[in-house]
Amino acid sequence: ETGVTQSPTHLIKTRGQQVTLRCSSQSGHNTVSWYQQALGQGPQFIFQYYREEENGRGNFPPRFSGLQFPNYSSELNVNALELDDSALYLCASSLVGADYGYTFGSGTRLTVV
Amino acid sequence: DAKTTQPNSMESNEEEPVHLPCNHSTISGTDYIHWYRQLPSQGPEYVIHGLTSNVNNRMASLAIAEDRKSSTLILHRATLRDAAVYYCILRDVDFGNEKLTFGTGTRLTIIP
Secondary structure (H helix, E strand, C coil): CCCCEEECCEEEECCCCCEEEEEECCCCCCEEEEEEECCCCCCEEEEEEECCEEEEECCCCCCEEEEECCCCCEEEEECCCCHHHCEEEEEEEECCCCCCCCEECCCEEEEEC | CCCCECCCEEEEECCCCEEEEEECCCCCCCCEEEEEEECCCCCCEEEEEECCCCEECCCCEEEECCCCCEEEEEECCCCHHHCEEEEEEEECCCCCCCCCCCCCCEEEEEEC
16 A cells, blocks of 8 residues: 655645645545644534535535546645634545545645745 | 543553453434544544444444444554554534544553
């Protein structure tokens, strides 16, 4: 198993800028999800992709968008960054269905100044 | 979403068993019970999951009450590496609603 890898590990952006975070899913997994984790809180679901289409979305505005590629890698894009977007962004992959566990990456720490 | 309730924190001595409780009184018949843990500065790590029967793997055991309204994660012999936040999560089979809803979890401290 190759695990889930995310890049970059740390990033500093200015308010109003745009950012793209990248994720490579674990080999054999066909879904990828993104989570936002603010300091001291549990991860919050942003959205999930399956077969390159969005398959569920949490309570995040449209400026959070994503892509899943045929090789099951994924991107999270955030436009018009706000200070409150500062957080750890986690990517997780799995097989579709509740009888499978998720494999999480180590995350990208985004700081918006 | 079905919700879970966990103690905010627990302590255990190294090399002793640890029982982490979780209440999920509104669980539906199709909800799987999943446990994850998160070590400092890392992403969550899958620990174990089950539906109705007790489950064992190399990391832990999961004991599920007969009415499924509660469960207990058992670490048989705690080590310092087990110090983490443990999350009990219900995951439904509903396609298109695959999210994991994390609560605040239980912060487990291991005393050397």
